Every structure is written in C-alpha cells, then in structure tokens.
Amino acid sequence: MANIQVFECTGCQKQFVQRKWLCPVCKGTSFTKTAEEGDGKVFSFTRIHVTSKEYAHLAPYTVALIDTPSGLRVTGRLSEEVQINDEVKCVEKDGDAYIFERV
Secondary structure, eight states: OOEEEEEEETTTOOEESSOOSSOTTTOOOOEEEEEEEOEEEEEEEEEEOSOOGGGGGGOSEEEEEEEOTTSOEEEEEESSOOOTTOEEEEEEEETTEEEEEEO
16 A cells, blocks of 8 residues: 655644645644555546546546545545445555555
8 A cells, every 4th residue: 555645733733635835724834744655535527538638548447535534635646436435545645646446
C-alpha cells in the first residue's frame, strides 16, 4: 500500500493534501511533511470515458474523492468502477496522481 503525502501546519496542526504556502486557518507559513496510510472510503466519483490524448490510454477510468480515516479528502484515480462508500486503498503514486484499488 502506498502512503499519501500530507502537509501539516506547525501553527494549528491543520492537515492538507496539497502543499500550501499560507495556512488558511491560522495564516501560518511553516509546514511539516508527513505521510499517512492510503486507505479510505469513496465519497464521490465520476467515470471518465472521453479524455485528452495524454490520458486516452487509461480511458475509461474513475476519478474519485476518497475520505481518509484522519478526515482528509484525497482525489484519486481507479481503473475499476466503484460505488459511494466502497473501501479503497492507495496502491501507487503516478506523478501527482494517487492510484487506488477497491479493497
């Protein structure tokens, strides 16, 4: 299982999946980089059938919002179809994309 990269504000401990330069909660500018296990549940999803040439070899694929046990919401890609509340795990990171599979 692959880990999800997390950025935590040192001022208020708010966690983010995307890197921030300024914390929107406390306006802090210092962050630590950590990781958490890549498991969670599908919050929402869409199935992509038509895409740009760059991703045509992947189609059709699913893009989903995954809720992690710690409360983060991560965008991920799956090659299989899913339903809301399906349990998934992150199996790899492809560039900036997290790749998930159903558990």
